[in-house]
Amino acid sequence: MNGSVHFIVGPTASGKSSVAQYIAEREGQLIVSADSMNLYRGMDIGTAKPTIAEREKADYTGFDLAEPTEKFNVAAYLDAVRPAFESGRDIIVAGGTGLYVKCLTEGFDDVAPENGALRAELEALDFETLERRAKQEASGLYEALTEDDQRNPRRLVRILEKVYGPAQAASLRHKGSWNSKPKPAIVGLRVEREILLQRIEKRVEQMYADGLLDEARELIGLDLSQTALQAIGYAEAFAVLNHRLTLEQAKEKTIIRTRQLAKRQMTWFRNQLNVEWIDTADYPTLEQLAGAVSQAWKKTGPTPVRL
Structure with a gap:
């Protein structure tokens, strides 16, 4: 370069x-x-x-x-x-x-953990962090949710799984x-x-x-x-x-x-x-x-x- x-x-x-x-x-x-x-x-x-x-x-x-x-x-x-x-x-x-x-x-x-590891990492996050990431990194999917689903941590985990995917999951480990x-x-x-x-x-x-x-x-x-x-x-x-x-x-x-x-x-x-x-x-x-x-x-x- x-x-x-x-x-x-x-x-x-x-x-x-x-x-x-x-x-x-x-x-x-x-x-x-x-x-x-x-x-x-x-x-x-x-x-x-x-x-x-x-x-x-x-x-x-x-x-x-x-x-x-x-x-x-x-x-x-x-x-x-x-x-x-x-x-x-x-x-x-x-x-x-x-x-x-x-x-x-x-x-x-780009070394990806298993999907189960990704879900475990997401489910360990508090609601405020999940909500913030969903708004920032999965905005289209987040806005498509109903208001009730936007308050449901499980739904936020699912849309973040779609955005991160297996190849992107390792980035979670390094956000800190x-x-x-x-x-x-x-x-x-x-x-x-x-x-x-x-x-x-x-x-x-x-x-x-x-x-x-x-x-x-x-x-x-x-x-x-x-x-x-x-x-x-x-x-x-x-x-x-x-x-x-x-x-x-x-x-x-x-x-x-x-x-x-x-x-x-x-x-x-x-x-x-x-x-x-x-x-x-x-x-x-x-x-x-x-x-x-x-x-x-x-x-x-x-x-x-x-x-």
Whole structure:
């Protein structure tokens, strides 16, 4: 890994993808997506993947790694992006999935215990810890539960088992040691709450204008994985196609779920990562914001990656 690696994180709709695109177009870095929904093929509009035009101007990886019918976990993601980090190129990692970022920067032990051991470890956790992890790491499955099931530790254990899977279970054993490890500094974008809410509302309107319902129609007949099935935007679009929600109801629900996601992302970043925050309000243009990110990267230096 001879190239330098820099990270940019932030909640959904914070502008991190635009900043990464702007810098990579001018400096030639490879952009690695750290977004757990961008990895599914055929789910483009609702996951805000870069457009074809944007991909023609900058090199990307971390997209379209699996069919939406496949189960996919962080271990598979790390295997998929490893060649990029071994290529020797300078890299920008951009995304909002905190677990992916944490595993890239702090390491991941891919030696898996038996399923029974995973369940025992989960069942030994207190309810507050289970609830927090379910919200942060299995958000789609958690939000699909009834209120009663959200208060049921056994149900929380089951959805976490689905997310971690055998290949990911070892990360549980090391979460305590993660907290004691030195955390490398990475750069993040922080957006004023009202501005972020406006951006989320605009993004949801644009998703439907760009053809989200048509994209969902192509997916609805497939045996989708639980993660893909509950993806924000798609679950609501499926409900419109099944006549369970009106278009306006679907938009409103998507906005609400996206706001909740942004809040969970910021909680994760604050608690799990060492982020050098940049307030986007201080930089009114994309050029200025990208310049501030570049300066912050010079200050923090390249971030080591542990694969």
